[in-house]
Amino acid sequence: MSNCDFTDCTVLSPFFSRRMQPISLLTVHCAAGRGTAAGLGELFRAKGKDASSNYGIGTDGSIGMYVPEDCASWCSSSGWNDQRAVTVEVCNSAGPAEGRYDWPVSEESWAALVRLVADVCRRNGKRRVVWLGSRDAALAYAGKNGGGSQRPDELVMTAHRWFAAKSCPGDYLYDRFGALEAEVNRMIASLEEDEMLTGEEIYRRLSEYLRALPAGDYAEEACRWGIKSGLFLDGDNDGLVDNPAGILTRQDLALVLMRQEERKDEQ
Numbered sequence: 634m635s636n637c638d639f640t641d642c643t644v645l646s647p648f649f650s651r652r653m654q655p656i657s658l659l660t661v662h663c664a665a666g667r668g669t670a671a672g673l674g675e676l677f678r679a680k681g682k683d684a685s686s687n688y689g690i691g692t693d694g695s696i697g698m699y700v701p702e703d704c705a706s707w708c709s710s711s712g713w714n715d716q717r718a719v720t721v722e723v724c725n726s727a728g729p730a731e732g733r734y735d736w737p738v739s740e741e742s743w744a745a746l747v748r749l750v751a752d753v754c755r756r757n758g759k760r761r762v763v764w765l766g767s768r769d770a771a772l773a774y775a776g777k778n779g780g781g782s783q784r785p786d787e788l789v790m791t792a793h794r795w796f797a798a799k800s801c802p803g804d805y806l807y808d809r810f811g812a813l814e815a816e817v818n819r820m821i822a823s824l825e826e827d828e829m830l831t832g833e834e835i836y837r838r839l840s841e842y843l844r845a846l847p848a849g850d851y852a853e854e855a856c857r858w859g860i861k862s863g864l865f866l867d868g869d870n871d872g873l874v875d876n877p878a879g880i881l882t883r884q885d886l887a888l889v890l891m892r893q894e895e896r897k898d899e900q
């Protein structure tokens with residue numbers, strides 16, 4: 634099992650359990666205060682609080698790892714949840730009473746969160762995160778009491794407040810879990826598209842590019858010769874060889890050279 638490779642710091646917490654369940658959940662928490670990823674890591678190393686998370690994000694957007702993904706953090710007041718979840722603590726940009734929402738997070742933190750969660754998904758074979766908007770819907774879907782219809786390529790979002798009398802992750806983040814779902818899934822889709830740029834798609838794009846290139850002066854004489862000799866077509870009668878729908882392969886070239894030799898022999 635791998636971990637995020639673009640973290641800014643690793644501050645290992647002594648508070649974790651062996652992970653006995655495959656990763657299937659995502660729990661985003663608020664740290665209830667401003668701070669950096671490194672500072673949050675120190676907090677999770679200190680005795681007394683006996684708490685941790687897999688990852689943390691600072692107010693400045695820094696990312697830290699405290700508990701590797703192959704272990705379960707002590708984060709969500711629920712062993713059932715923590716055994717299955719990748720947990721992420723996000724530092725805040727302001728306190729509970731400031732502004733319209735409690736515990737807002739900075740744009741930098743939000744961007745880091747989207748990037749981190751998309752990375753967690755991709756490394757763990759998840760093609761999308763799922764936010765169902767309520768405790769009952771999410772826990773039923775994830776099969777907390779048996780059953781459940783969650784697919785193995787999904788990461789279902791849960792909230793700390795569902796498992797304890799806490800406001801975590803605060804209304805600001807909780808009300809944006811739908812936006813997080815949408816942004817992460819968009820990022821996963823675009824990363825998948827980049828990865829799929831192999832074989833046929835690269836060939837198609839390169840062919841398109843080559844076909845659109847204007848013929849260079851150096852090619853004109855060869856074109857005239859090629860058309861006159863009957864080796865190439867000039868369908869649009871511009872005196873230039875029509876570019877084929879594709880890249881000239883070595884096999885094509887071998888064929889052209891062989892035909893040329895054949896014609897020489899005929900003459």
Ligand SMILES: [Zn+2]
Pocket residue numbers: 662663708709793801802
């Ligand atoms: Zn929490």
